[in-house]
Amino acid sequence: MKSSGLLSILTFSEKRKDILFILQESPRTLSEIKDHFDVKSPEILPRLKEMETSNMIIRQDGMYQLTSLGRVAALYYKPFLDTLTAIETNEDFWKDHDLVAIPDMLLGRIQELKECRVMRDEHEHIYDTHKTFMDNVLSSTRFMGFSSIFLPSYPSMFLEMARKNIPVSIIVTPNVFFKIKSEHNSEIEEFLKYKNTSFHVYDNAKIAFVVTDRFLSLSLFFKNGTFDPRSDLVGFDSSSIKWGEDLFKHYKENAIEIKNL
Secondary structure (H helix, E strand, O other): OHHHHHHHHHHOOHHHHHHHHHHHHOOEOHHHHHHHHOOOHHHHHHHHHHHHHOOOEEEEOOEEEEOHHHHHHHHHHHHHHHHHHHHHHOHHHHHHEOOOOOOHHHHOOHHHHOOOEEEEOOHHHHHHHHHHHHHHHHOOOOEEEEEOOOOOOHHHHHHHHHHOOOOEEEEEOHHHHHHHHHHOHHHHHHHHHOOOEEEEEOOOOOEEEEEEOOOEEEEEEEOOOOEOOOEEEEEOOHHHHHHHHHHHHHHHHOOEEOOOO
């Protein structure tokens, strides 16, 4: 019963939850807490009293602060909430797609994608969506990408970026590699001559993603094995980008580098 009571203290009130997190940052006076929430004393004092009674916070020398148990709760409760937010915000994306290509280590860090949103290509706006993607790519100062599908426009785009001394690192599956080699051989040969480029082949994976210094764009396959060309999970915040960089690192470490054709 005690655990259930403590859990309800944090989960059944947005105010109590937010108090926990602002006091995790630093101790606050009653006046500072009221200013933070823009409320009067009668509105916030009952919440503070409830948290004092549950041994989550304590008041000393006019300052509210977390108890030892409160610090532990805050430490583990926020990642839990962020994980639920990341899942619920894009619930259909996670539910409809095959996640096997995302390693368990990174699925365990899914809370880092809580700021991501799904961008969906509607038929009447497909050009606008693609233009937005390309604008972000071409304004980036570094580029990493994994592709298990072949897009004819990409080899020339990678080469153009390499010519501008933008670091470009590409990983593809064997089928995509042989397609590029047969149809874009000269472009890839020139691409490989630049010191700021790398080209790898990974055995197989049902995933396609791009990560740059500006954004992460993640595409997955449906559970029936077909690629979803219309829905991308996109994030522009530092946590999403770091997650994408680590996903790329995972694949690069297990891929074969192609130094010449």
